[in-house]
Amino acid sequence: MAHDILIVDDEADIRKQISGVLEDDGHTAREAADSKSAFAIIKSRRPSLILLDIWLEGSEFDGLEILRHVKREHPDVPVVMMSGHGTIETAVAAIKEGAYEFIEKPFNTDRLLLLIERSIEAARLKRENKELRLRSGGDAQVIGISNAMNSVRGAIDRVAPANSRVLVSGPAGTGKEVLARMLHAKSLRSDAPFIVLNCVSMQNDRVDIELFGTEGPIEGSDGTRKVGTFEQAHGGTLFFDEVADMPLETQGKIVRVLQEQSFERVGGTSRVEVDVRVIAATSHDLSKAISEGRFREDLYYRLSVVPINIPPLRERPEDIPNLANHFMTQMAEASGRQTREFGDDAMAALQAYIWPGNIRELRNIVERLLIMAPGTPDDPIRLEMLPGEITESAPTPINSGKSGEIMSLPLRAAREKFEREYLLSQVMRFNGNISRTASFVGMERSALHRKLKSLGLRDEDLRRHKSTDAEQAS
Numbered sequence: 001m002a003h004d005i006l007i008v009d010d011e012a013d014i015r016k017q018i019s020g021v022l023e024d025d026g027h028t029a030r031e032a033a034d035s036k037s038a039f040a041i042i043k044s045r046r047p048s049l050i051l052l053d054i055w056l057e058g059s060e061f062d063g064l065e066i067l068r069h070v071k072r073e074h075p076d077v078p079v080v081m082m083s084g085h086g087t088i089e090t091a092v093a094a095i096k097e098g099a100y101e102f103i104e105k106p107f108n109t110d111r112l113l114l115l116i117e118r119s120i121e122a123a124r125l126k127r128e129n130k131e132l133r134l135r136s137g138g139d140a141q142v143i144g145i146s147n148a149m150n151s152v153r154g155a156i157d158r159v160a161p162a163n164s165r166v167l168v169s170g171p172a173g174t175g176k177e178v179l180a181r182m183l184h185a186k187s188l189r190s191d192a193p194f195i196v197l198n199c200v201s202m203q204n205d206r207v208d209i210e211l212f213g214t215e216g217p218i219e220g221s222d223g224t225r226k227v228g229t230f231e232q233a234h235g236g237t238l239f240f241d242e243v244a245d246m247p248l249e250t251q252g253k254i255v256r257v258l259q260e261q262s263f264e265r266v267g268g269t270s271r272v273e274v275d276v277r278v279i280a281a282t283s284h285d286l287s288k289a290i291s292e293g294r295f296r297e298d299l300y301y302r303l304s305v306v307p308i309n310i311p312p313l314r315e316r317p318e319d320i321p322n323l324a325n326h327f328m329t330q331m332a333e334a335s336g337r338q339t340r341e342f343g344d345d346a347m348a349a350l351q352a353y354i355w356p357g358n359i360r361e362l363r364n365i366v367e368r369l370l371i372m373a374p375g376t377p378d379d380p381i382r383l384e385m386l387p388g389e390i391t392e393s394a395p396t397p398i399n400s401g402k403s404g405e406i407m408s409l410p411l412r413a414a415r416e417k418f419e420r421e422y423l424l425s426q427v428m429r430f431n432g433n434i435s436r437t438a439s440f441v442g443m444e445r446s447a448l449h450r451k452l453k454s455l456g457l458r459d460e461d462l463r464r465h466k467s468t469d470a471e472q473a474s
Contacts, residue, residue, distance in 0.1 A: 003048035003120055004028045008038045008066065009082065010057045014105070018051060021109050027116075034059035035066050046074055049120055052099075054083040054090060064097060071098040076126065078119040082107075142175065142182060143326050144319035148311045152179070159306045160186035165258075167243075167303045168281040170310030173358035176281035177241060179310065183279060184237040192236030197229050199246040207250050208266050215268035230263060234274045243303065244284040244295055251296045258302050278303065313358045317351040317430055318440070323359060324350060327366040337370060338377035345383040351429045353390045365390070420455040423448075427457075 005027050009015050012033070019029035030047065032038035034056055041047075050070060054063035061069070067079055081094040084105040091102035100119040103112065142153055159166060160183045168176045177196070184194045202210070213228030229238060240246065246254070257263050262273045280303045289295035313320070324342060332339040342350070355361055365387060373385045383391060423441070430436040438448040 002026045002028065003116070004030070004045070005116065006030050006032060006038065006041055006047040006050045008032045008034075008050060008056070008063070009053040010034065010055075010059065011053075014053075018112075021112065022116075025113055035061035038066055039069070042070070042074065046077060048077075049116060049123075050077060050079045051116075052079055052081055054081055054094070055085065064093060067094065067097050067099055076123055078123040080115060080119055142179060143323050144316060145322060146316035146319050148316050149319055152308060152310060155306070155308050156182055156186065159183065159308075161188060162306075163277055165277065165303055165305045166279045167286075167300075167305075167307045168279065168310065169286075169307065170281075170283065171312045171358055172283045173360035174310040174312060175359050176283075176310060177239065179308065180237070180239045180279045180281060184239075184277075187237070187277070189236045189277060193233050194237050194239065195229050195233040196239045196241060198241045199244075200242050202245070202247055202250065204247055204249070207247060208253070211250070211253070212263050212272075213265045215265040228265070230257060230274050230276055231272060233276045235276075237277045237279055240278065240280040240303075242282060242284075243280040244282045244286055244289050248294065248296070251299045255296065255299050255302060258299075313355040313362065314353075314431060318436060320351045320362065321347055323362055324366055327363045328370060331367045331370050335370070340370060340373060340377060341380045343380040343382045346381050346386055348425060348429055349383050349386055349390055352425070416455065419451070420457065423452060423455065424457060427452075 005022055007015050007018050007022075007029060009018075009031075010033050015031040015033070019031060022029040030041050032041050036059075038050075038052075042050075052063045052066060056062055056066075063081060063083075067081065070077060070079055075098070078100045079098065081091075081099045081102045082105055083090060083102070094102050100122060101115055103115060142149060142156065144150075156179065166180075166183060168179050170176055181194060184190060197210070209226060209228065211228050211230055213231055214226040253263075257274075258278065261275065262271045264271060286295055286300055286304075290297050290300060313323075321342075324347070328339050328342075331337075350362070357364070368387070369381055369385065373381050375385075423437075426437050426441055427434070430440065434448060435445055438445045441448070443451070
């Protein structure tokens with residue numbers, strides 16, 4: 001990929017040489033001989049990366065002073081320092097000031113190009129992480145008032161300070177990585193790295209290098225040592241996302257690393273000892289995967305020291321108001337917009353929807369509503385503003401608009417019809433759970449049973465409505 005790179009060096013021959021190398025590689029090169037021209041170029045268009053000489057003859061500021069200015073004004077722009085008279089002290093000072101790397105002149109062309117790609121990639125990942133933290137509201141947190149989520153939070157509080165491995169299970173989109181980050185944040189390792197490895201994207205020909213790194217000349221590498229994910233996570237937490245998709249051959253290697261807490265780099269012969277806590281997550285049935293020979297049983301028992309399950313959102317509709325309002329506040333702060341309130345009819349429909357995409361889907365819909373819902377910020381979000389898949393799956397009493405029919409009835413009949421449809425909506429809202437429905441409407445469980453019976457709503461009626469709603473949603 002082509003990048004816009006600024007070269008700051010007082011020697012014209014050096015600038016010309018580096019520009020030629022960069023342009024031959026497809027990049028755009030701009031040149032500056034001193035701090036004044038460098039600042040002017042940066043102001044005109046922020047570069048993708050800066051190659052900065054430490055000693056600049058005839059310049060108002062030297063390289064370290066320029067570096068401080070750049071990191072203060074443009075902290076996301078990676079800077080690679082150069083020098084023909086470098087010392088260890090100078091290199092350390094540059095890294096402390098925020099430089100990505102220090103390279104001595106004369107340098108190898110291939111090494112320079114590789115260093116440029118790595119520094120730009122590191123800056124991209126850092127920027128993406130920053131954006132993700134902003135979008136997720138900063139600190140990881142598990143939100144919900146349901147008994148299930150209260151139990152999850154209790155499990156997090158108990159296991160986080162320990163060093164035990166944790167296996168987080170639950171459908172896609174339920175927030176398994178959020179839970180893992182919360183475990184890390186509450187652990188004694190919170191100041192150490194949290195490294196994520198997506199097992200779905202593991203490539204068989206690269207997996208050993210990604211996990212364990214390299215030492216010495218390896219085919220396809222530049223001869224320098226690559227640090228693998230286990231070594232990156234030393235002292236901290238390594239999160240295996242969708243561990244069921246890990247290649248079977250790799251699973252055996254992970255078993256040995258977990259058992260010995262050491263490994264050999266690719267191309268190396270000495271053992272590397274690490275102190276890593278492993279948290280794994282899966283949306284699949286690992287017992288089935290074991291019986292089918294796709295997942296090692298010994299790895300399962302090493303990972304599942306403490307299992308934590310996150311139930312799907314459809315099983316805990318009482319959590320939806322808290323989640324929806326949390327995401328609304330979060331998205332409004334991130335986009336500089338004013339929050340919108342949810343009307344009772346819209347919230348009831350959100351609670352009645354089965355949420356195949358779980359929390360991730362809810363978050364996306366809230367963001368869409370914040371941007372696209374008609375009306376002013378002071379207007380509540382109503383049922384008709386929700387996406388069609390939600391309004392279509394809402395229980396009949398919510399979306400049928402029967403107010404005209406009720407108004408044509410005598411008071412007693414209208415009240416009975418309203419109570420019947422209201423209670424049916426609430427029972428469907430809580431997925432047929434009478435205890436949770438009774439708690440929400442403010443009735444004793446036994447009293448709700450009697451009321452439902454008096455209104456002619458039998459258990460088989462409720463089950464039929466429940467199954468019909470599920471069939472329509474699917």
